[in-house]
Amino acid sequence: MTIKNSNVFHPDQDNDLEKIELCQSGNNEAFSFLVEKYKNLVYKLALRMTGNYHDSEDIAQESFLRAYRSLHQYNPNYSFSSWLYKITLNIIKDRMRKKDYAIPFSASHPEQDPEEVANPIFSGGDNLAINPEERQILQESINNIQSAINILPLSYREIIILRHIQNLSYYEIGRVLNIPVNSVKVRLHRARIQLKDLLGKK
Amino acid sequence: MKNSKCQNVKEYIEDYLEGRLSEQEAAEIEAHLVSCSDCQKEFKQWQKLFQELSSLSQSSAEEQLPSDFTAKVMQKIAQEVPASTESWWEKALHLFTLPRVSLKWAAALGMALVTLFLGYNIYFSPITQYCPNNLAEITFSMRADASQVKSIAVVGDFNDWDPTRNLLTDENNDGIWTVTLKLEPGRYEYMFILDGQKWIPDPSAYRYVSDGFGNKNAVLEISKCKDVGINE
Numbered sequence: 059m060t061i062k063n064s065n066v067f068h069p070d071q072d073n074d075l076e077k078i079e080l081c082q083s084g085n086n087e088a089f090s091f092l093v094e095k096y097k098n099l100v101y102k103l104a105l106r107m108t109g110n111y112h113d114s115e116d117i118a119q120e121s122f123l124r125a126y127r128s129l130h131q132y133n134p135n136y137s138f139s140s141w142l143y144k145i146t147l148n149i150i151k152d153r154m155r156k157k158d159y160a161i162p163f164s165a166s167h168p169e170q171d172p173e174e175v176a177n178p179i180f181s182g183g184d185n186l187a188i189n190p191e192e193r194q195i196l197q198e199s200i201n202n203i204q205s206a207i208n209i210l211p212l213s214y215r216e217i218i219i220l221r222h223i224q225n226l227s228y229y230e231i232g233r234v235l236n237i238p239v240n241s242v243k244v245r246l247h248r249a250r251i252q253l254k255d256l257l258g259k260k
Numbered sequence: 261m262k263n264s265k266c267q268n269v270k271e272y273i274e275d276y277l278e279g280r281l282s283e284q285e286a287a288e289i290e291a292h293l294v295s296c297s298d299c300q301k302e303f304k305q306w307q308k309l310f311q312e313l314s315s316l317s318q319s320s321a322e323e324q325l326p327s328d329f330t331a332k333v334m335q336k337i338a339q340e341v342p343a344s345t346e347s348w349w350e351k352a353l354h355l356f357t358l359p360r361v362s363l364k365w366a367a368a369l370g371m372a373l374v375t376l377f378l379g380y381n382i383y384f385s386p387i388t389q390y391c392p393n394n395l396a397e398i399t400f401s402m403r404a405d406a407s408q409v410k411s412i413a414v415v416g417d418f419n420d421w422d423p424t425r426n427l428l429t430d431e432n433n434d435g436i437w438t439v440t441l442k443l444e445p446g447r448y449e450y451m452f453i454l455d456g457q458k459w460i461p462d463p464s465a466y467r468y469v470s471d472g473f474g475n476k477n478a479v480l481e482i483s484k485c486k487d488v489g490i491n492e
């Protein structure tokens with residue numbers, strides 16, 4: 059009955075550090091290793107935060123460029139992924155402050171274009187859905203939860219996504235958000251309650 | 261019915277669903293849920309939330325960037341200042357590589373001449389496709405944030421390293437500072453000076469040499485016009 063996180067991400071920090079040091083000594087190719095390794099995680103974070111494919115690719119690109127430029131400020135006490143997520147979230151917040159994303163999002167899918175409707179952003183995994191009917195039920199449930207997440211205030215939305223989509227530990231979330239682990243627990247609890255209430259209303 | 265046991269169970273539902281409880285603690289929760297419909301109802305709501313989050317997480321595993329994403333990022337990075345140049349000025353400024361010393365007439369003459377050039381110059385010097393009066397028009401350019409930089413001068417063998425003679429300007433405020441000089445064919449070492457005190461090599465120079473004082477100068481080589489047979 060217990061749901062465990064089956065795919066918790068364990069970055070091999072030593073290997074990353076090696077690459078980062080290579081980058082710092084002028085080897086740009088080493089950076090492409092890091093981009094390749096983390097690009098989809100960064101993309102996923104942006105996608106779940108904004109709900110927009112095109113912007114998310116752009117945000118992912120900017121994240122890596124910013125990371126590259128500030129590599130000399132990288133603190134090895136962080137895992138590279140936490141540091142990267144922090145940069146990505148800052149970019150997203152900057153953009154939200156500046157313009158178009160409504161906060162909170164509209165409950166329906168934001169800015170969805172016809173292509174995305176045909177190829178839904180929240181597609182169910184093949185490993186999950188067996189027949190079309192089940193797939194549709196799953197799809198509905200996914201749409202449901204994403205819409206609810208989109209309504210959450212930013213600070214709740216980000217903590218839910220970091221915990222449940224990116225599968226970060228409480229400790230790592232604390233590093234990304236610059237808050238103590240106890241606060242992670244409290245904020246996560248409040249965010250979940252709000253999310254649960256939103257789902258209950260449907 | 262509310263009692264302290266129920267309160268206790270409700271407090272630990274999330275930890276239970278996250279698998280953070282010991283076997284014994286989990287067993288206690290499960291035992292209570294069987295006997296208490298109130299807690300069971302609440303538990304089911306939490307369970308539904310966790311299940312939906314989990315399916316969202318798994319569907320996310322399919323979301324992938326286009327396969328050329330990394331190449332695009334690396335291409336952008338390659339256009340920035342090389343990571344090997346000194347970082348003291350790199351930190352102070354936002355500098356990006358620009359299409360270096362460019363010659364006005366390059367495009368008109370096309371690739372054939374460029375190829376011809378390679379035969380004459382060991383280093384692919386950008387220069388001398390067209391030489392009115394045997395002078396090459398060279399545009400030095402650099403990207404710099406006007407809020408951080410007040411002046412940029414170019415100094416080199418062509419102006420006796422005099423920082424007052426050739427200043428770069430950014431007239432249209434696009435962050436790209438330029439100055440165009442007419443130079444005779446030859447080999448010149450040069451540097452940029454920011455705000456009268458920071459010396460930096462042109463980030464987009466073709467080559468650099470040591471200045472003998474632990475820094476490096478940018479090098480500009482201008483072929484003689486007769487080398488390519490277009491002397492006027």
Ligand SMILES: [Zn+2]
Pocket residue numbers: 265266267269292296297298299300
């Ligand atoms: Zn109870």
